[in-house]
Amino acid sequence: MKKPTLTLISAAIVLASSSALAAPDWSKVPKRDIQVFHAGVTPIEWVMKKSDHSGRTGINKGESCVGCHEEKNGLNFDMKRLASKELEPVGAPKTMNFPVTVQAAYDKENLYMRLTFKAPADAAADAPREDKAPKHQVKAAIMLVGSKVPMASQIGCWATCHADVRSMPGADKDKKKYVSNANLAGDVYTDYFQWKSGEGGKGMVQVDGHVAEARVNKDGKALVKAEGENKGGVWTVTFTRKLTGGDGDIALAEGKSVPFGVAIHTDKTVYRFHHVSLGYTLGLGADGDIKAAKQ
Secondary structure, three states, X not given: XXXXXXXXXXXXXXXXXXXXXXXXXXXXXXXXXXXXEOOOOOOHHHHOOOOOOOOHHHHHOOOOHHHXXXXXOEEOOOHXXXXXXXXXXXXXXXXXXXXXXXXXXXXXXXXXXXXXXXXOOOOOOOOOHXXXXXXXXXXXXXXXXXXXXXXXXXXXXXXXXXXXXXXXXXXXXXXOOOOOOOEOOOOEOEEEEEEEOOHHHOOOEEEEEEEOOOEEOOOOOOEEEEEEXXXXXXXXXXXXXXXXXXXXXXXXXXXXXXXXXXEEEOOXXXXXXOEEOOOEEEEEOOOOOEEEEEO
C-alpha cells in the first residue's frame, strides 16, 4: 500500500482548516431579536442611584435589567425621558431604539455570531463634531462580560460605563471606559470585538480588544475575522471567534453561559453616541437568553 504523498497530506490539512473555519448555514440557525437603544447619560452610577433609577432595588435583589425592561413587543422604557435634556443634554437621536437580529452558533473551535439590522441615519444630528468619526458609517460590537465582574449577568456592558468617562457631562475627555477593580487574571474585565464599515463601505476594520483598567483596542488573540455588508439598507455583520485566546479573551466552552451585550454606532458616531442592548446571556450547550446552535 502506497504511503500518501506530501501533496495529499498538505491538501488534507488545508481541507481540515477550511472546515474548521466554515461559517454555519445561517438559514438553519435560530434568530432572536433584541432592541438596542440610545442610553444617553445613564452610567452605572446612575443605574445604582435610587433617586435616579427606581430599578436599583430590583438589581440589589438579583434581578436583571432584561427581566425588568424587556417585553414581548420591545422595551418598556420611558423613551421621552431618555430623550430629554436630563438624560441626553446635547440632543437625542430621532430613532431612540431599533431591533437587531442576533444569531449564534459554535463548533469545537469557534463561536460564530451574526447581527442583522437596519441602521438609522439620524443618530448624531446634535452630537458634537468631536464625537463623529467620518471614516466609519457603521460600527458593530459584541462585549462579553467576565464572570467575576460584579452583577455581570444583570447589567451587562454597563460595568464599563461610568460617569467620569469621556463624552459624559463634565468628564475628562481622555478618560476611557473601564471596569472597577479590574483584574485580567481574575476574570474581572470585559472582552469585546468590533467591526467597522470603513469609509464608503470600503477599508473595513476589525478590532479585538478588552476593557480592564482602561479600554484596549488591540492585543486580542481570539477574533478570527469580522465581516459586514449592506444590502438594501440592511446591514449584516458576522464574527468568527476562537473559543479560547489569550489575555483579555474570555474563554468559552460547551456547557458555559456568558453575559454579553451589543453596541451599534451609526451615522458616523463614536463614544457614547451609540445604541446599546441590555445585558443578555449567551449559552453554548447551556441555558441563555440566546442559545448558540451546535454545528
